[in-house]
Amino acid sequence: MTVMETGSALAESHYTISEVAAETGLTAHTLRWYERIGLMPHIDRSHTGQRRYRDRDLRWLTFLGKLRTTGMPVADMVRYAELVRAGDDTFAERQDLLERTRRDVRARIAELQDTLAVLDHKIGSYAVARSEAAVSAEAAAGSCGP
Template sequence: MTVMETTPAPTQAGVDACRAAPEAHPRPNGQDRYTISEVSAITGLTAHTLRWYERIGLMPDIDRSHTGQRRYGNHDLDWLAFVNKLRLTGMPVADMVRYAELVRLGDHTFDERRELLESTRRDVLHRMAELQDTLAVLDHKITFYAGAGSAQQPQSA
């Protein structure tokens, strides 16, 4: 399995969840070839970022037309959607590139891929807990100011 291959449509538990995620941008029916500018418009990534992803190995093996123009397919858009989710987790680019390498190496790397994703998941859960604590402080202050506004008393921060 390569980075660009997609998993079968989900029919049971355990199928790659990123494949089942709803698409943020509808794709033209029947279209499976996109220019870099079309991919940029669909994904919100700049052409510079797409070229950089290719250069560092995060998006290898992009098909080219006879004139050398990049031609992305739906499988590339699926991969970019997954990479975007990894970016949102705060996963370092080096880890994303390592994950892509593991995917290219094949199914025997499932354990290492899982470990990488589990580590990222732990980091996300930790950040979520920090944000929950921060939200509680904000809620407390908002409640305080809502009550203090009616009393018109000077208060500390």
């Protein structure tokens, strides 16, 4: 990933929107939308107005990706981002939100495990049926005689 450097003595990495898109798999449109709805506030800008993402922004995007994977609604993700920005006094509400999401994920996992058991049973049934059909075909071929 190409990095733009600041003019400071301790140069901090900055990434363009296209670099972040390539790194995260999100589109530039999605990154702009995240910013618009409050999931990615305070993205630095260059003197020409181009977005300049930092490492902390990439870490936040990784976390948002995990929340998306859980199926958390965007509205809840935005609420969580607002709570993070509001500070340490929101720990309890953030925890509640994540615990609700964890319950939902566990319920989905249980449902998927049940579904997997049904698929395994059906696949096993087909394997037995094919094996029995092969044995029957061999027996029929052997009984026809020379």
